[in-house]
Amino acid sequence: MTDVHKPGSSQLIADRLQADPRVQQAEELLKSALLDAQAEIQGVQPADPQLRTDYQNLLERLSEARGGAPYFPYLASGIGKGPWVELADGSIKLDFITGIGVHGLGHSHPRLLQAGLSAALCDTVMQGNLQQHRPSLLVAERLLQLANTHGAALEHCLLTTSGAMANENALKIAFHHRAPADRILALDDCFAGRTLATAQITDRPQYRIGLPTAITVDFIPPEDREHSQASQQRSLDALDKLLKRHPGKYAALWLELVAGEGGYYPGCTEYFRKLIHRVKQDNVLVIFDEVQTFGRLSEPYAFQHFGLDEHAELVTVGKITQLCATLYKPELKPNGPLLSQTFTAASSAIAASLATLDELESTNCFGEAGRNNELHAYFAHQLAALSKDYPGKISGPFGCGMMIALTPGDGSAEYAKNLVHALFDAGLMSFVAGSSPARVRFLPPPAVTEKQHVDLAIEIMRKVLPSMNP
Ligand SMILES: Cc1ncc(COP(=O)(O)O)c(C=O)c1O
Structure with missing residues (x-):
């Protein structure tokens, strides 16, 4: 059925079930019915x-x-x-x-039918932090392996149920390691989600009507669309001013490498390097929000597309990955039970994620x-x-x-x-x-x-x- 299960000779009942010829036959029948309908x-x-x-x-x-x-x-x-x-x-x-x-393989893709069937044979619909199955491990390892192909050194991958929640987890990691810093830096027109905390980073006042200020975010103007030196300098000056105004108060710089909800503005490597260089002087962490960009550029991760591998320390993914995740470096591992929730993802979402990552590469x-x-x-x-x-x-x-x-x-x-x-x-x-x-x-x-x-x-x-x- 899927490459996550061993063949029928396995000692495990579950593997023998997945490899049962009747299951294979059912899969073939369903696939041919699907193809006929799709015609x-x-x-x-x-x-x-x-x-x-x-x-x-x-x-x-x-x-x-x-x-x-x-x-x-x-x-x-x-x-x-x-x-x-x-x-x-x-x-x-x-x-x-x-x-x-979200639907990177489009609609009714045969690989997703196959993934859904293997998940349907799993003992539970949902996976969670208390009880996970083998594909949960495989998908976390796969996202890390893809992230580290060009030199990044991300070692941990925490699965979760939404892009906003992956971002919440990234924020928690950042604040935890930079306490008592309590502010975040972000670029104008940024979008990070709609939870209480991420709604503050999302630069849309109408999404915060009536909401209390969960975290303080300071926005800086991004470079212009032509990546002009003057606009980069204006952005860096604004950043510098804020860092000096609130010394030791910033936990992280939030970066979408292609502004998504903000209007499809790709940044450039030179500009990102300058921003990162400046915040690093003040020991501020960098978070790459890849919830919209993952899988859509010349590399799986946008930080790879922009050649920022050495700066990848906290990265979030979602949407096309079919589940969401926060990836981070070993030194950012929380000291204490900071991160968990009941669900990690549905068994079918995990199987679909593995199939999608395969297909994006093989096509x-x-x-x-x-x-x-x-x-x-x-x-x-x-x-x-x-x-x-x-x-x-x-x-x-x-x-x-x-x-x-x-x-x-x-x-x-x-x-x-x-x-x-x-x-x-x-x-x-x-x-x-x-x-x-x-x-x-x-x-x-x-x-x-x-x-x-x-x-x-x-x-x-x-x-x-x-x-x-x-
Ligand atoms: C860059 C970015 N971050 C975070 C999110 C929030 O993801 P979700 O809607 O899954 O919570 C989105 C959603 O559009 C996004 O584009």
Whole structure:
């Protein structure tokens, strides 16, 4: 079933179950049923008029149950193929947002079916810190091994259930080792999650309405998009001023190496090195938040893409990894029971994580000439042509790797939202990012997106853009 279990001759009952020929046969049958069903998915398809009323009812019930309407009228039917997904109204969409960067293998990938089956044969649905299974160990080791390929020396990996929680754990480690420092440094427009503490680092006042200040965060302006020396100096000066104003009070500098929710701004190695060099003079830790970037650039980790391996001491991942984790160096191991929670991840999420990490590598997503860079270049080229053809309606592209964005019209939040919804109605899923300007972003599934999918996305944009008015 999966490479985490030994063959049928094992002394363990569990391994013999996984290798039982009936299980193999069931897997083959399910896979062939899936492939037959997937053959019906051919491309964008409008909703089935007969399902419209039922779908509307489901969406209303969903809005009621969750206490607000979902961003899109999206309710999955339960099947897809690559970047294609069928919704419960019978429509088929080209999913270039993938749950904000989660479904790296797209929809209904056979490897995920296999992973889900091996997890279904596990004794428990959930894994937790008190009782873990062998794949929990394998996934932690795998994330560490990937992190250390170019010289980083991360030794510990704590699994958890959300990006925000992975970030909370990183914050706890940082404060613990730098007590009594009680402040964090971050760049403007940063996003770190929505817990009480991470909402302070997330540079969106509207996400903190009514919330008490859990930790104090000081923001510095980032370099500009051209990486100009002047902007780097302005940023460093602001950093220097804060470090001098609050000596010994900063536990960590928070860094997203490509600003994600902030609007798809990749930083540059020179700038990051300067920032890190300056904070290290004051013994401040550096946290790389890779919850959105992992798996989408030329290397699995963004700190590898930017050549910052020697500075990786506290790193968080999530989204595409199917589970979330905090990786850290041995000297940052907490002295005391600081970190734990009931759940680490679902057995199926752990199996899916191992399968996803395998597939990202085996489909050559990484490397200078890897898929992530190649597809970026292709998509970016097409978007650049599009923005020439529709001046005033869109500009760009922005971002890097499999994190791509455009600025719609006047860059207003309203126009970006209207464009995202118009694209959704026409069959292409995207999402907003940033605020001034607001952007429309794409997070295509790296392992399964082909150039032909990009062509179709562009074709849909060409149909929608003429009717858009900023
Ligand atoms: C950079 C970054 N950090 C943290 C988070 C929070 O992750 P989660 O929504 O899984 O809590 C996100 C989510 O978008 C993110 O992009």
